[in-house]
Amino acid sequence: MEEPSKELKSIARIPLPSVHSGARGQVVKLPSVDSSNDSAPTAAGSDRKKLRCLWYALYFPQLAELDAAQQKKYLLELAALAQTVSSTISFHPLALIFEIRSSLRYFGGIDVIHSKLEKLISEQLNAWRLPGSFSYSVSPTISGSLLLARSGHNVLVYQKDKLRSALGRLPTEVLQLSKEESRRLDNMGVRCLRDIWRLPASGLRKRFGSDLINRLNKAIGKAPEPTRNYQPPPAFVTSYDLPYEIENLTRLLPLIDEFMAQLCDFLRRHDLSTSHLVVSLLHEKRSSTRINLGLRQPSRSQKHLMLLLETHFTNLAIPAPVTAIKIVVQKFDSFFSQSGELLSEGKPHPIHYSDNKLNQFMEQLQARLGEHHIKSINNIAVHCPEHASTQLDYTEQNTRAATQQAAQNPRPLWLLATPQKLAVRHGRLYRHQPITLLSGPERIETYWWSGTDVQRNYYVATESNGSRLWVYRERTEAQAWYLHGLFA
Amino acid sequence: MTIIRNSSENLEATTGKACGHIDQLIHDNPYLWRGCEMAGQGSHGHPTGYPDLDAILPGRGWPNKGMVEIVSSSWGMGELQLLIPLMCSIVEQGKWILWISPPYLLYAPALVQAGINTEQVLVLDLDTSCKDALWSMEKALQTESCGLVLAWQNWLPGKVLRRLQLAAETGDTLGVLFQQHVSKYSPSPLCLEIRNSLPEGSQNRARSQHIEVGVLKARGNFRPLSTHVSLHR
Numbered sequence: 233m234e235e236p237s238k239e240l241k242s243i244a245r246i247p248l249p250s251v252h253s254g255a256r257g258q259v260v261k262l263p264s265v266d267s268s269n270d271s272a273p274t275a276a277g278s279d280r281k282k283l284r285c286l287w288y289a290l291y292f293p294q295l296a297e298l299d300a301a302q303q304k305k306y307l308l309e310l311a312a313l314a315q316t317v318s319s320t321i322s323f324h325p326l327a328l329i330f331e332i333r334s335s336l337r338y339f340g341g342i343d344v345i346h347s348k349l350e351k352l353i354s355e356q357l358n359a360w361r362l363p364g365s366f367s368y369s370v371s372p373t374i375s376g377s378l379l380l381a382r383s384g385h386n387v388l389v390y391q392k393d394k395l396r397s398a399l400g401r402l403p404t405e406v407l408q409l410s411k412e413e414s415r416r417l418d419n420m421g422v423r424c425l426r427d428i429w430r431l432p433a434s435g436l437r438k439r440f441g442s443d444l445i446n447r448l449n450k451a452i453g454k455a456p457e458p459t460r461n462y463q464p465p466p467a468f469v470t471s472y473d474l475p476y477e478i479e480n481l482t483r484l485l486p487l488i489d490e491f492m493a494q495l496c497d498f499l500r501r502h503d504l505s506t507s508h509l510v511v512s513l514l515h516e517k518r519s520s521t522r523i524n525l526g527l528r529q530p531s532r533s534q535k536h537l538m539l540l541l542e543t544h545f546t547n548l549a550i551p552a553p554v555t556a557i558k559i560v561v562q563k564f565d566s567f568f569s570q571s572g573e574l575l576s577e578g579k580p581h582p583i584h585y586s587d588n589k590l591n592q593f594m595e596q597l598q599a600r601l602g603e604h605h606i607k608s609i610n611n612i613a614v615h616c617p618e619h620a621s622t623q624l625d626y627t628e629q630n631t632r633a634a635t636q637q638a639a640q641n642p643r644p645l646w647l648l649a650t651p652q653k654l655a656v657r658h659g660r661l662y663r664h665q666p667i668t669l670l671s672g673p674e675r676i677e678t679y680w681w682s683g684t685d686v687q688r689n690y691y692v693a694t695e696s697n698g699s700r701l702w703v704y705r706e707r708t709e710a711q712a713w714y715l716h717g718l719f720a
Numbered sequence: 721m722t723i724i725r726n727s728s729e730n731l732e733a734t735t736g737k738a739c740g741h742i743d744q745l746i747h748d749n750p751y752l753w754r755g756c757e758m759a760g761q762g763s764h765g766h767p768t769g770y771p772d773l774d775a776i777l778p779g780r781g782w783p784n785k786g787m788v789e790i791v792s793s794s795w796g797m798g799e800l801q802l803l804i805p806l807m808c809s810i811v812e813q814g815k816w817i818l819w820i821s822p823p824y825l826l827y828a829p830a831l832v833q834a835g836i837n838t839e840q841v842l843v844l845d846l847d848t849s850c851k852d853a854l855w856s857m858e859k860a861l862q863t864e865s866c867g868l869v870l871a872w873q874n875w876l877p878g879k880v881l882r883r884l885q886l887a888a889e890t891g892d893t894l895g896v897l898f899q900q901h902v903s904k905y906s907p908s909p910l911c912l913e914i915r916n917s918l919p920e921g922s923q924n925r926a927r928s929q930h931i932e933v934g935v936l937k938a939r940g941n942f943r944p945l946s947t948h949v950s951l952h953r
Binding site: 593644717 | 793915
């Protein structure tokens with residue numbers, strides 16, 4: 233496969249691949265390729281293309297025992313294997329169907345393809361501890377191949393006009409109709425597909441709906457069969473061995489910038505964005521340094537990614553000089569663009585700043601400070617003062633029921649993490665300076681069920697330097713005074 | 721300029737209503753130059769919610785952007801209460817409030833009582849290093865979605881304050897720095913000092929807390945002013 237023009241010429245002379253027919257297969261003449269093909273008008277070209285399609289169906293009855301999610305996962309992995317021989321793969325219940333005509337010439341015949349696939353697939357099935365056998369068939373239509381494969385016979389049908397007779401012998405079970413429908417068919421004396429074709433179409437449509445007729449028409453190529461093809465999941469991995477070791481991380485940035493440009497290009501082409509990527513710095517004789525770039529909002533902006541990486545680099549200490557870099561995208565997300573408003577001036581309230589910019593800012597903060605330094609606060613409807621407010625990491629928001637209702641009595645803006653014991657001298661309270669009580673008491677008694685009994689009388693007080701305090705006196709034996717908050 | 725100021729002050733003392741009209745007239749006249757707007761580029765600030773305080777601030781309120789320094793000898797003298805009306809309006813605008821390493825735990829019920837949506841409040845831990853705190857403060861000031869950045873730092877060099885001031889101007893954000901000491905050469909356009917105005921032993925006035933707010937420095941003000949503000953109404 234060196235040069236396309238040379239290849240085309242040589243193909244014309246190559247003897248057609250000989251196909252050994254299976255149990256009931258028919259040997260077919262492949263339409264010979266000649267150079268006039270290229271100059272043929274497009275309509276004729278597409279006709280020929282339609283003619284040429286040949287679908288290879290693999291049917292895995294052993295997957296039926298698994299649950300739906302598992303089946304899907306296995307089929308996806310099998311599809312990835314089948315990708316070695318075909319580029320057009322579609323999924324069906326318990327079956328994979330892929331186009332094979334375009335690969336026949338390259339691999340040198342159906343036998344080669346089949347033996348290649350059989351090895352790969354049975355190995356994979358054995359790895360899953362499933363029986364390694366499966367049935368396969370080839371026909372010019374997708375449904376036809378599927379029906380043939382379901383029958384359990386490995387059939388090769390190459391021509392559309394032979395398809396009807398090949399399918400006609402199959403029992404009606406391959407259609408996988410509902411119980412009621414198959415019982416009715418049975419009562420009508422219909423045992424195989426041929427019997428159905430003998431019945432008048434209008435009557436059939438009346439009794440079984442147009443679905444059955446459509447399916448049979450699709451199978452023999454009378455109706456078009458739209459399919460959804462398998463698309464391999466996107467993957468982006470790039471690595472680069474540096475020509476010399478680099479110790480200064482800022483020197484790495486322009487280099488990584490280039491790879492980021494590649495990445496963003498890749499994302500644009502696939503209409504994706506990323507929310508998690510890993511940049512690894514490889515060192516000699518040391519384990520590599522991994523930098524996780526996690527994004528709150530998926531992005532494909534090179535500038536933003538570089539900004540985040542730069543922020544990470546400012547705090548990063550590497551154990552040894554960097555010898556290579558590697559960028560792996562861990563998570564792809566679909567891309568949503570936000571369009572700005574054309575006529576935004578007339579709007580009275582440009583509310584919702586909590587968008588892109590804030591998210592980018594938060595990501596940057598997290599990159600620099602670490603996840604656990606940024607807190608959001610929540611108001612909890614609890615009587616005990618120290619539990620009425622929680623500080624959670626910004627990332628794990630809204631885990632507990634937060635309310636926007638608060639007590640009627642005054643609450644200070646600042647709370648001491650642990651109440652500070654106040655001194656009492658000559659019958660007056662002291663912190664740094666004497667304290668005067670202003671209002672109160674507000675009694676809070678709670679948690680009697682938990683062992684740490686809370687029994688307090690809360691007062692609003694002022695210190696003589698002007699601070700307004702929230703103090704309480706315990707109602708237990710000690711009757712000590714504590715400072716719990718500042719009104720500030 | 722002194723004449724206008726004096727007349728308006730007199731009016732305020734006598735009739736509050738007429739003062740509003742005159743202010744309106746003065747404000748509408750583009751040919752009149754007012755001393756109290758000298759550095760505010762004629763823009764009026766955001767009302768503080770305390771009329772007495774508005775009266776002494778250039779632009780009649782908090783500046784819309786830039787740094788404000790609030791000096792109090794100890795934390796908790798009423799400095800946050802001064803800002804509560806501003807915080808409410810910022811939250812209403814949908815912007816965020818970032819608290820950078822406050823000295824005590826921020827208590828959510830009090831915020832809710834004041835009418836501040838706690839979902840728009842973010843707190844940086846106390847144990848973040850000063851360098852990181854300043855870095856995040858600068859970044860926050862540059863971000864438009866942050867409406868207000870509150871920070872508690874003492875002894876910041878003028879260079880740092882200048883940088884924060886620039887960041888606040890680029891991001892159109894107001895930054896408030898709480899300090900316990902007066903820094904002489906600060907580049908902030910507004911510097912307030914909070915003093916205790918509670919006379920010893922006067923119990924009847926203590927119910928509504930009074931503080932004295934003095935203007936240490938204000939760009940555009942021509943003389944130091946101070947006023948008594950009654951909090952906890």
